Amino acid sequence: MTSISVSNLNFAYDKQSIIQNLSVNFAPGKIHLLIGENGAGKSTLLKIMAGLLPKFGGKLTGKISIDAKTSMMFQDPELQFALPTAYDELIFTMENLKVSRETYKDKINHVAKFTGISHLLKQPLAQLSGGEKQKVALAILLVMDSDLLLLDEPFANCDLASRRNILIKLKKLVKAGKTVIIVDHDLPDYETLADEIWLFKDKQLHQLTNEERTKLFKQLKQYSKVKFSLPQNQKSIFNFSNTVIKQQLPLIEVSTQKIYQGKITLLTGENGAGKTTLFKTLTKMHPYYGNLTYKSKEIKGWHLKPYLSSVAQVFQEANNQFLEITVQEELTLSQKKQVNPYFTKEKLAKSLEKLGLNKLLDHSVYTLSGGQKKKLQILLMLLNNHDVLLLDEPLAGLDTASRQIIINLLSDIQKQTNQTFIIISHQICELAPICNYHLVLAKKGLTYVQNGGEDLES
Numbered sequence: 001m002t003s004i005s006v007s008n009l010n011f012a013y014d015k016q017s018i019i020q021n022l023s024v025n026f027a028p029g030k031i032h033l034l035i036g037e038n039g040a041g042k043s044t045l046l047k048i049m050a051g052l053l054p055k056f057g058g059k060l061t062g063k064i065s066i067d068a069k070t071s072m073m074f075q076d077p078e079l080q081f082a083l084p085t086a087y088d089e090l091i092f093t094m095e096n097l098k099v100s101r102e103t104y105k106d107k108i109n110h111v112a113k114f115t116g117i118s119h120l121l122k123q124p125l126a127q128l129s130g131g132e133k134q135k136v137a138l139a140i141l142l143v144m145d146s147d148l149l150l151l152d153e154p155f156a157n158c159d160l161a162s163r164r165n166i167l168i169k170l171k172k173l174v175k176a177g178k179t180v181i182i183v184d185h186d187l188p189d190y191e192t193l194a195d196e197i198w199l200f201k202d203k204q205l206h207q208l209t210n211e212e213r214t215k216l217f218k219q220l221k222q223y224s225k226v227k228f229s230l231p232q233n234q235k236s237i238f239n240f241s242n243t244v245i246k247q248q249l250p251l252i253e254v255s256t257q258k259i260y261q262g263k264i265t266l267l268t269g270e271n272g273a274g275k276t277t278l279f280k281t282l283t284k285m286h287p288y289y290g291n292l293t294y295k296s297k298e299i300k301g302w303h304l305k306p307y308l309s310s311v312a313q314v315f316q317e318a319n320n321q322f323l324e325i326t327v328q329e330e331l332t333l334s335q336k337k338q339v340n341p342y343f344t345k346e347k348l349a350k351s352l353e354k355l356g357l358n359k360l361l362d363h364s365v366y367t368l369s370g371g372q373k374k375k376l377q378i379l380l381m382l383l384n385n386h387d388v389l390l391l392d393e394p395l396a397g398l399d400t401a402s403r404q405i406i407i408n409l410l411s412d413i414q415k416q417t418n419q420t421f422i423i424i425s426h427q428i429c430e431l432a433p434i435c436n437y438h439l440v441l442a443k444k445g446l447t448y449v450q451n452g453g454e455d456l457e458s
Helices: 042-049 086-096 101-115 130-143 160-175 210-220 275-282 304-310 327-335 345-354 370-383 400-417 428-434
Strands: 004-013 016-026 031-036 059-066 070-073 148-152 179-183 196-201 204-207 236-247 249-260 264-268 289-294 311-314 388-392 420-424 437-442 445-449
Touching: 004 042, 016 042, 016 204, 031 042, 031 160, 042 059, 042 070, 042 148, 042 179, 070 130, 086 101, 086 130, 101 130, 101 160, 130 148, 130 160, 160 179, 236 275, 249 275, 249 420, 249 437, 249 445, 264 275, 264 400, 264 428, 275 311, 275 388, 275 420, 304 311, 311 370, 327 370, 345 370, 370 388, 370 400, 400 420, 400 428
Parallel strands: 031 179, 031 196, 070 148, 148 179, 264 420, 264 437, 311 388, 388 420
Antiparallel strands: 004 016, 004 059, 196 204, 236 249, 236 289, 437 445
C-alpha cells in the first residue's frame, strides 16, 4: 500500500519561504483534497512530491518519503503535451514505459472511456477546448497506472457534469488501491467524495475536523438555482445571421441571434461545444461563413488593429497573455496603452492590494501561482479601455475570496464604463448576480435562457 510521509519540510523560492516545518502523513487509499488561498503553497507541495522541486528550482530541507509510483497532472494541461493528438500522446507514454504493443489498444480504450475522450483521440490537441485538454492530460496520467496521482486543478475548465463523472470514477480507483491528492477550488462535489480535506494556511497543512468540514460545505450551499432576464429591445453589438463556424465539421450554426451592448452576458455550454472557438471568431482568429457583424459592420471588413483595440480577449491560459518578465513590467506596459478611466492611481493600488499582487511587483510572472497569474492577467486586460472584453474562464483556479474580488471588480467597472463583457464560465451561480443575460451554446445554436445552475450542465 502507498506510503506518503513528510517530515520537517521547508521550501523557499530564492528568499520567499513557501513551506515551513511541515510534517504530515497522507493515508493511502484515499482522496485527499488540498484547499487554501492562491499562492499558499498547494501546487508547490505537489511538485515536491512529484520530484520536480527542488530539481527545477528552489531550496528544500527536511524529508519526504513516497513508497509509490507517482504521476502528476499540471494546472496547464498543455505542459504535458508534445505530440499532435491524444492518441499519439498515449502511444508515446506507453512506449516510454515499455508497455507491450499487444496491450496498447485495450489500455487506450480503457482510459479514453474512463475520461470521456474516445471521440477526441485522433483530433488535433490544438483544436480541443480547455476542458477537453484537461481530460486528455488525465488520460495520459491514468495510462501510466501509477499508485499515487497528484492532480493540480484538474477540472478547472471542465463542465459540471464532466467533473462530477470523473470524480466518481476516481473514487472507484481509490477503492481499488490508488491514492489521489488533488488541489481544487470548486468544492461542492467533494462533500461526499473527499476522504480527507487539508487547508493550506500560514505555510502549514491543517486537516479539517468533521465540524470544520460541515461548516465549509454549509457555506457553499448558500448558492441556489438562479434566474436571468431575457433581453428585450436592447441595442446589440454583435449580430449573427446565418452564421456558420467550423472546426473541420460545422461547430456552430446560428440563423439569427444578437449579443447586447453595455451588458454582461454569461456564456455556458458543455466542453467542446465551441465556446472558445466562438471567442476566437469574435477576435478575428478563426474564420466564419455567413454574416457576423460588430457595430453593424461585417467583422471580416474590419482592419485588424482598430478592431482589436476595441474587442479583446482574456485567454484561458494566463501565460499566453504575458509579454514582459515581472509583474511591474506588465503593469507598466498596460498603462502605456489607453487606460480604462475606472483605474485612477488610487483604485489601481487598491485593486493590487485586494488581489494580493502589491507585494509581488518585482516577481517574475512565471514564478507566480496559477491563481496569482490569473488575477494579474484579468487586471491587465481590465486596465486597457476596450469596448468589448471576452473573458474565457476568468474564475478558473481562483480561491473563493479571489473569485468574489474579481466578480466585484468586473461589476464596478462595467457600471462605471458601460463596457460589454462576455464571460465563459462554469461558475454560474457565483456570476449570476452581476450578469444581465445567460446565453447557452448547445446543439450548435445560441439561446438565451432564464434558468441557471447545474441543471444546464447535467
